[in-house]
Amino acid sequence: MATSTTVSLPLPSSRRGLGWRGDKVQRFLLHDRTLGYLFLFPALLVIVGLVAYPFASAIVMTFQAKTAGAPGRFIGLDNYRELFSSEQFLRTVVNTAVYTAVGVGIKFLLGLSMALVLNQERFCNNLFRSFLLIPWAIPTVMSALNWRWIFDDASGLINNILVRLNLIEESISWLSNPHLAMFSVIVVVIWQGTPFFTMSFLAGLQAIPKELYEAAEIDGASVLQQFTNITLPRLHPIFVTAVMLSAILTSAAIQFVLILTNGGPSDRTMIFSVLAYHLALGGAQRLGMGAAVSLVFFPILVVFIVFLTRRMLREKGE
Amino acid sequence: MALRMTTQRRALQGLGNGVLVLMLLWTAIPFYWMIATSLKHDKEIYGYEATLIPQRPTLANYATVFRETPYLLYLRNSVVVAVGSTVLSMVIACLGAYAIARLNFPGRALLARGLVFTYLVPTSLLFIPMFAMMSVLRLTDSLHGLIIAYLGFDVPFCTWLLMGYFKSVPVELEEAARVDGCNRVSALVRVVLPMSLPALVVVTFFSFTHAWNEFLYAHVFTSTTGARTVTTGLVNFMSQDVFFWGPLMASTVMSALPPVLMFLLFQRWVVKGLTLGGVKG
Numbered sequence: 024m025a026t027s028t029t030v031s032l033p034l035p036s037s038r039r040g041l042g043w044r045g046d047k048v049q050r051f052l053l054h055d056r057t058l059g060y061l062f063l064f065p066a067l068l069v070i071v072g073l074v075a076y077p078f079a080s081a082i083v084m085t086f087q088a089k090t091a092g093a094p095g096r097f098i099g100l101d102n103y104r105e106l107f108s109s110e111q112f113l114r115t116v117v118n119t120a121v122y123t124a125v126g127v128g129i130k131f132l133l134g135l136s137m138a139l140v141l142n143q144e145r146f147c148n149n150l151f152r153s154f155l156l157i158p159w160a161i162p163t164v165m166s167a168l169n170w171r172w173i174f175d176d177a178s179g180l181i182n183n184i185l186v187r188l189n190l191i192e193e194s195i196s197w198l199s200n201p202h203l204a205m206f207s208v209i210v211v212v213i214w215q216g217t218p219f220f221t222m223s224f225l226a227g228l229q230a231i232p233k234e235l236y237e238a239a240e241i242d243g244a245s246v247l248q249q250f251t252n253i254t255l256p257r258l259h260p261i262f263v264t265a266v267m268l269s270a271i272l273t274s275a276a277i278q279f280v281l282i283l284t285n286g287g288p289s290d291r292t293m294i295f296s297v298l299a300y301h302l303a304l305g306g307a308q309r310l311g312m313g314a315a316v317s318l319v320f321f322p323i324l325v326v327f328i329v330f331l332t333r334r335m336l337r338e339k340g341e
Numbered sequence: 342m343a344l345r346m347t348t349q350r351r352a353l354q355g356l357g358n359g360v361l362v363l364m365l366l367w368t369a370i371p372f373y374w375m376i377a378t379s380l381k382h383d384k385e386i387y388g389y390e391a392t393l394i395p396q397r398p399t400l401a402n403y404a405t406v407f408r409e410t411p412y413l414l415y416l417r418n419s420v421v422v423a424v425g426s427t428v429l430s431m432v433i434a435c436l437g438a439y440a441i442a443r444l445n446f447p448g449r450a451l452l453a454r455g456l457v458f459t460y461l462v463p464t465s466l467l468f469i470p471m472f473a474m475m476s477v478l479r480l481t482d483s484l485h486g487l488i489i490a491y492l493g494f495d496v497p498f499c500t501w502l503l504m505g506y507f508k509s510v511p512v513e514l515e516e517a518a519r520v521d522g523c524n525r526v527s528a529l530v531r532v533v534l535p536m537s538l539p540a541l542v543v544v545t546f547f548s549f550t551h552a553w554n555e556f557l558y559a560h561v562f563t564s565t566t567g568a569r570t571v572t573t574g575l576v577n578f579m580s581q582d583v584f585f586w587g588p589l590m591a592s593t594v595m596s597a598l599p600p601v602l603m604f605l606l607f608q609r610w611v612v613k614g615l616t617l618g619g620v621k622g
Contacts (some may be wrong), residue, residue, distance in 0.1 A: 056444075056445070059449070060440075062436040062439060063437050063441070065433040065436065066433050066436070066497075070497065073471070073489070077474055078462070078466070078470065081470040089473070100367035133404075137364055139357070139570070140357045140364070143354060143357045144360075145541070154368065155364060156604070157607070159435060160601045160604035161597045162597060164554070165412065167591065168576070169590070172589075177387065178387045178391050180370075180374045214367070214371065225612075245349065269463075270465060276465070282579075310469055310472075314470065317465065321466060324462075324463070324466070329458075331457075332454060335501075336454060
């Protein structure tokens with residue numbers, strides 16, 4: 024009994040480790056250090072072996088002509104030179120920017136509306152919320168396959184309905200029409216990715232104290248004023264984190280394009296991850312060229328990554 | 342004025358209900374089409390007799406999947422890889438997170454930073470050098486290779502998430518345990534871990550579903566049937582001559598079920614973990 028009282032007493036931090044506990048703490052500190060490194064060693068091994076080393080070797084690869092399993096031959100900046108003079112690469116840059124900006128933008132707006140709607144009170148609201156979040160839980164490959172079938176030229180759902188309603192004479196090639204392909208891919212990205220924004224924003228909305236709205240109401244603020252003066256500023260930090268995270272992952276996601284269009288028709292949906300994949304693993308196996316494509320995009324991603332790292336650590340109080 | 346407020350509120354509620362109905366339809370229709378297709382005969386899937394609602398529902402497509410494709414093998418592989426990478430990353434992450442949260446040693450903050458940073462680097466930047474590395478190590482076409490490769494994502498994420506939870510366990514409890522004769526390891530196992538149960542659930546959920554859903558590494562590292570997981574297996578069905586939407590949708594439904602059920606089961610914790618950790622969206 025006496026022991027537990029002593030232990031739960033909040034000692035001022037400056038006094039910790041002084042007095043009778045001094046030498047014991049000293050011993051533990053030494054112990055701590057060894058144990059700390061020992062505990063962290065496996066995690067460190069993973070980071071170095073599976074992220075840092077591959078990343079460093081990707082940089083080396085970009086200066087090489089290399090195929091898998093064989094040592095590379097140093098060719099200086101040739102890979103980069105070829106890349107920057109290729110029209111395909113320039114188109115890929117534009118496509119990736121459009122794909123990411125439009126995808127993230129619409130996901131953001133839809134996610135915010137969904138969160139606002141789900142934040143209202145209504146019958147069975149929890150059930151609706153669970154249901155609306157399911158697209159996020161489904162493996163992205165399964166969603167992509169399902170949508171490929173929905174977009175199918177001959178018997179897909181969309182053409183099926185449009186023909187039934189007599190809106191079209193001939194079926195529309197959603198995924199192989201050069202003007203529609205990017206649009207169709209983005210639709211799938213939005214379907215799958217909106218719940219992530221909904222979840223983040225809904226959590227943010229629920230953390231806003233109700234008193235703020237009550238006070239605003241007493242002061243005669245309209246619903247719109249409450250939204251712009253309370254809701255938006257309070258959600259702002261979440262907006263930034265969610266958008267950045269989603270931008271990194273949307274731009275880098277490969278499976279939607281790979282499964283739906285494989286970059287076609289005539290490179291209209293070619294984004295950088297898919298181009299890297301084709302160069303490195305399709306036919307010619309030019310690993311150096313593929314790595315160069317990814318690396319050219321890395322500086323843009325790294326700005327986001329560094330910013331997010333800071334933010335996420337600050338939230339954890341590191 | 343109070344009256345104006347009520348009218349505004351009521352209008353908003355109505356608008357909200359309308360938007361909700363649209364959102365529910367937008368979310369539900371693709372699911373419906375997936376399930377409906379899996380229950381149809383080919384005659385109702387293709388051509389002029391194609392239907393929107395299955396007229397004579399059948400489980401024939403499911404039977405075809407099990408009888409004529411290596412789907413069961415893919416399923417087994419997915420389970421092995423998901424369980425293997427989850428268990429390994431849990432052990433590594435618990436130790437690492439405990440070290441960062443509780444132990445005092447130089448380089449601690451730097452390591453925490455490194456963890457978040459590596460977690461945010463997308464795999465599509467790493468798959469080419471990883472493929473080269475795996476080829477050299479002869480770990481392509483192997484489930485071991487995939488388990489190891491997935492640690493590169495799981496360990497940083499799990500460590501980082503657990504770190505926060507471990508910090509919220511009162512130090513005093515652990516000190517009491519130490520006074521009672523526990524050493525660091527048993528204090529971790531007996532005091533910190535039981536108190537972090539919600540975090541452990543979230544972390545298990547994420548590493549399991551990550552391995553289950555992962556496509557790029559599995560696709561790039563594997564070229565034989567024996568080592569395919571569900572995701573690459575299904576995509577591979579598509580590239581074969583047997584291009585059949587009925588069985589393909591049947592296997593899609595079955596493969597999507599485990600992560601969806603897990604999500605519904607652990608939803609409350611998962612959403613919390615997600616907002617804490619910012620999970621890949």
